[in-house]
Amino acid sequence: MIKRSLFVKNKIALGLAAATLGLSSTSLHAANFELGDFDIRFDSNFSYGQSIRVEDRDFQHIGKSNNPSFDWTGYHSALNPIYSSADVWNQPGAYSNNGDAGNLNFDSGDSFSKLLKGNHELSISKDNFGFFTRFMYFYDFALMDGDYAYSNPTSGNKVDPCDDDDTKEQVCADLRLLDAYVWANFDLNEGRNPLSIRLGQQVVNWGESTLISHGINVNPVDIDRLKAPGAELKEAFIPVGMLWASLGITDNLTLEGFYQYEWHETRLPAAGTYFSTNDFASENGYQQN
Numbered sequence: 001m002i003k004r005s006l007f008v009k010n011k012i013a014l015g016l017a018a019a020t021l022g023l024s025s026t027s028l029h030a031a032n033f034e035l036g037d038f039d040i041r042f043d044s045n046f047s048y049g050q051s052i053r054v055e056d057r058d059f060q061h062i063g064k065s066n067n068p069s070f071d072w073t074g075y076h077s078a079l080n081p082i083y084s085s086a087d088v089w090n091q092p093g094a095y096s097n098n099g100d101a102g103n104l105n106f107d108s109g110d111s112f113s114k115l116l117k118g119n120h121e122l123s124i125s126k127d128n129f130g131f132f133t134r135f136m137y138f139y140d141f142a143l144m145d146g147d148y149a150y151s152n153p154t155s156g157n158k159v160d161p162c163d164d165d166d167t168k169e170q171v172c173a174d175l176r177l178l179d180a181y182v183w184a185n186f187d188l189n190e191g192r193n194p195l196s197i198r199l200g201q202q203v204v205n206w207g208e209s210t211l212i213s214h215g216i217n218v219n220p221v222d223i224d225r226l227k228a229p230g231a232e233l234k235e236a237f238i239p240v241g242m243l244w245a246s247l248g249i250t251d252n253l254t255l256e257g258f259y260q261y262e263w264h265e266t267r268l269p270a271a272g273t274y275f276s277t278n279d280f281a282s283e284n285g286y287q288q289n
Contacts, residue, residue, distance in 0.1 A: 025049070026230065043121040049229025050142075051113040053106045053274065063097030064088050065153070066104060072153040101159040102269070102276035104150035112274035114141040115229050128185045136235060137175040138228075144172050148272070159272035164284035171224045171270045179203065179239045194248040201239040204258055218258070220266040227275045238264050 026047040033040055059067060065088050075082050094100065106112045117138035124131045143162055151158045162172040169176075181200025188195055203219045219237045226236035241262030247255045269276040271285045279285055 037126050039125050041123045045119040047117055047230045049113070049115050050111055051229045051274070052111050053108055056108045057103050059093055061103060062093050062100045064091045064093040064095065066097055066100060067091045067093055070153065075154045098279045099277050101150065101272045101279045102274050105148040105159060105272050106274055107149045110149065111142045113143065113229055115139075116141070117230070119232070119235065129183070131182050133180040134178040134234065135176065136178060139173045140171065143273070159279070161270045161272045161284065167270045167284040170222075170267060170283055171273055177201070178234070192248075196246045198244045201241050201262075202244065203234075203237045203239050204242070204244055206256075218260065220264050222267040223269050223275075224267060224273065227269065238267070240264050
């Protein structure tokens, strides 16, 4: 008898269900073969996902001076301020303009991500030694076309994440190496104490929660990858260089440890992307006031 789960797992864009709609399609391919004494496995995962905004923005979360009731044509801070401070402050909205670019960039019905990506894993092993690497590439058609709803009311400039090279690699289009490490397994004390060692760029899985970092979670997180359509944890956690070891003490007790020789920052949502809530702390961020 086959038992079927009552729940179906779908890869969707993260966020409030009432605010966004996510769709994705995935294709998996795998190849296994032997080359001399080496066992080789190559896995490929191709996917396309789309995220759409389905609700109008709430102007309580938009900077007061970005309220559409204002017309800033001809504005000059000294010669032609147009509106008094009281006019601006009496409008509904947030007191700062430094957290609304992503909200303003996309209207209801806009697709804020059309993501095509590939994820590949290569594993090479011989006896108790081996090498593993994972890399991915992606292209976001929605971000790359530069068609954003918002432009700065005084300068006319758009907040385009793809204008900056570093931010473009973070959210728009990139080819990136993820894991890359060598590993070895040993049986000590006639097999009673198994020892595993990994050296290189890797993720240590001591729990996969993203709520509290720097506890059992040692790897930084790429939040843009985590909130992309078809998101997977193996793309969100950023591998760093380290030496990791695991030693079995008893059948029920294992000792693990690592030495991290490389550091990488957590990547915040890039300014101007839909899920960004800060316009200056991320890559290529800017401050309006």
